[in-house]
Amino acid sequence: MLNFTELDEIIEIIKNFHDLDISGYSKASLKRRITRIMDINKLDLVGLKSNLINQEGFLNYFIPEMTVNVTEMFRDPEFYIALKTKLFPYLETYPHIKIWSAGCSTGEEVYSLAILLKESKLLSRSFIYGTDINHLVIEKAKQGIYSLTKLKEYSENFIKTKAEHSLSEYYTAMYDAATIQNDLKKHLLFSIHNLITDGVFNEFQVITCRNVLIYFDITLQEKVFDLFYDSLCKLGFLCLGSKESLINYKRAHLFKLIDKKNNIYQKIA
Amino acid sequence: MKKGKKILLLGGSAGGFGVILNLLKTIPKDFPIPILVIVHRNPKFESNFESVLKNTFAIPIKSAEDKETIEGGKVYFAPPGYHLLIEPDFKLALDNSEPVQFSRPSIDVTMESASEIYKENCIAILFSGANQDGAKGLLAIKNNGGICVVQHPDSAEVATMPQAAIDINAQHHIYTTEEIVKYIHQLN
Numbered sequence: 001m002l003n004f005t006e007l008d009e010i011i012e013i014i015k016n017f018h019d020l021d022i023s024g025y026s027k028a029s030l031k032r033r034i035t036r037i038m039d040i041n042k043l044d045l046v047g048l049k050s051n052l053i054n055q056e057g058f059l060n061y062f063i064p065e066m067t068v069n070v071t072e073m074f075r076d077p078e079f080y081i082a083l084k085t086k087l088f089p090y091l092e093t094y095p096h097i098k099i100w101s102a103g104c105s106t107g108e109e110v111y112s113l114a115i116l117l118k119e120s121k122l123l124s125r126s127f128i129y130g131t132d133i134n135h136l137v138i139e140k141a142k143q144g145i146y147s148l149t150k151l152k153e154y155s156e157n158f159i160k161t162k163a164e165h166s167l168s169e170y171y172t173a174m175y176d177a178a179t180i181q182n183d184l185k186k187h188l189l190f191s192i193h194n195l196i197t198d199g200v201f202n203e204f205q206v207i208t209c210r211n212v213l214i215y216f217d218i219t220l221q222e223k224v225f226d227l228f229y230d231s232l233c234k235l236g237f238l239c240l241g242s243k244e245s246l247i248n249y250k251r252a253h254l255f256k257l258i259d260k261k262n263n264i265y266q267k268i269a
Numbered sequence: 270m271k272k273g274k275k276i277l278l279l280g281g282s283a284g285g286f287g288v289i290l291n292l293l294k295t296i297p298k299d300f301p302i303p304i305l306v307i308v309h310r311n312p313k314f315e316s317n318f319e320s321v322l323k324n325t326f327a328i329p330i331k332s333a334e335d336k337e338t339i340e341g342g343k344v345y346f347a348p349p350g351y352h353l354l355i356e357p358d359f360k361l362a363l364d365n366s367e368p369v370q371f372s373r374p375s376i377d378v379t380m381e382s383a384s385e386i387y388k389e390n391c392i393a394i395l396f397s398g399a400n401q402d403g404a405k406g407l408l409a410i411k412n413n414g415g416i417c418v419v420q421h422p423d424s425a426e427v428a429t430m431p432q433a434a435i436d437i438n439a440q441h442h443i444y445t446t447e448e449i450v451k452y453i454h455q456l457n
Contacts (some may be wrong), residue, residue, distance in 0.1 A: 028354035028382050029354055033365070068364065070366055214365065215364075243363050
């Protein structure tokens with residue numbers, strides 16, 4: 001198993017040979033991920049270093065495997081209720097609604113947002129951008145195909161959001177999988193974006209970034225919060241994960257906490 | 270970064286949660302060693318028992334926050350739906366990755382992480398539970414020089430979890446519930 005000194009050596013190699021700085025990632029979690037990559041590929045430290053330095057394309061495999069891609073539709077149903085009751089009445093006043101789901105992984109959250117907007121008759125004037133550093137999950141997100149077993153779990157979450165319809169109205173089943181309906185897909189775009197190195201690409205009324213910042217140290221979190229601040233329109237909303245907050249952010253006073261339980265903030269200055 | 274700081278880890282599942290809560294009720298508020306509690310909880314159910322039960326304990330209890338500094342005189346519960354890890358700078362960190370042993374939080378994950386940071390200064394106790402989570406974590410603590418205690422399978426409501434640890438010889442001591450309470454109090 002990798003130790004923390006060896007982890008630092010790996011981080012240094014990725015920085016020197018690939019110009020990618022992952023030193024701001026949470027170390028304990030990163031070490032587990034990289035240990036996992038070594039186990040799967042039966043690599044020791046020397047082998048991993050050699051692959052990172054010499055093997056063409058290895059980083060394209062390594063980065064997607066390094067990031068955590070666990071997500072689900074309507075995770076934390078009470079968060080979606082908060083969106084409906086606290087944010088949507090405000091969003092209704094805009095002719096065009098732009099939402100950014102940062103670190104969207106395989107797209108479940110983006111489709112959840114689209115369905116929620118559709119239920120509230122706001123989807124027709126909404127556009128959702130889903131981004132992730134990992135090109136493989138972005139491809140999956142674009143397809144919008146999920147297993148029926150999972151969709152059954154998601155249906156339970158969806159019911160808890162006090163939805164009017166059944167989740168099955170938004171997908172078409174084929175054997176043991178189902179595809180999200182195309183009329184939802186017209187209102188969203190998935191693309192690669194690196195929160196650490198890429199900048200502002202649009203202005204949004206809502207940014208959701210849930211269970212991503214826990215993988216960053218406080219310094220890197222600060223940098224990402226700056227990016228979100230710059231990407232939000234005046235009075236725009238920032239939605240964090242159930243265990244993430246702006247508590248360590250120097251510019252937290254520029255936001256107002258509007259939902260403590262669900263960590264939803266509004267940019268006020 | 271202070272080396273030599275101790276940490277106490279309590280892990281349990283079915284039949285373990287109540288025992289751990291009763292144990293925590295006996296802990297004085299100035300107990301010097303920080304306590305991490307990893308119990309399997311269903312994230313689908315309302316989970317803020319930390320704030321509900323707060324007043325029944327002398328020692329402050331809370332749900333672990335991401336990048337929170339670990340302090341003595343406090344009990345940190347792993348939040349449901351997240352693994353609880355420890356950073357090299359002795360801060361807590363949360364992780365949303367795949368369940369381990371069908372569990373998130375997983376006792377194995379937290380114990381393995383603590384064993385690497387706190388080494389011989391880890392004290393871990395594994396309680397009643399219906400799966401095998403915790404055995405590997407306990408062994409990691411033992412291998413790094415820490416002290417490992419397992420609740421006696423006969424005194425556990427569900428023996429599977431403590432027995433799994435005993436089967437791989439991950440423990441130093443096998444104690445009844447009463448002996449565990451006594452053991453913790455003499456750590457003070």
